[in-house]
Amino acid sequence: MEIDYADDDLRRLATDPSFDGGHSREVVKAFRKRIQLIVNATDERDFYALKSLHFEKLSGNRQDQHSMRLNKQWRLILTFEKRSNGKTVVVIEIADYH
Numbered sequence: 001m002e003i004d005y006a007d008d009d010l011r012r013l014a015t016d017p018s019f020d021g022g023h024s025r026e027v028v029k030a031f032r033k034r035i036q037l038i039v040n041a042t043d044e045r046d047f048y049a050l051k052s053l054h055f056e057k058l059s060g061n062r063q064d065q066h067s068m069r070l071n072k073q074w075r076l077i078l079t080f081e082k083r084s085n086g087k088t089v090v091v092i093e094i095a096d097y098h
Contacts (some may be wrong), residue, residue: 001041002088004081010091022096023074030070038089044080065092073098074087 005011012030013021014035015056020028034053043045047055047068058077064091077092 001038001043002083002085003035003038004088005091006090006092012094014091021094025073027070027094030074031076032036034068034070034076035091038078043087067095067097 004016005014009021010038012019013023013031023031037047037050037053044055044066047053047066049083052069056066056067057063058067062077064079066078066080068078070076073096075095075097079090079092081088081090
């Protein structure tokens, strides 16, 4: 799948091995693994199939977003956009869910 990022720090976190964006090494490592998983996915059904991701559609003021577990505390927040070249995952933020 195609990936886009809501801000430059997230893009840099995905591409620059020396950048941690203020996150722990564990969170950065999990983030980069999830990015690779997203790149290799056919569509979001691949995320639902991997139960360990706890991939879910959010509700309330985040009703158009989805979350994917990075660890017990941190989640990767995503949206999906239809574009001319197909569906694109937009990485919104790394959120603390505690």
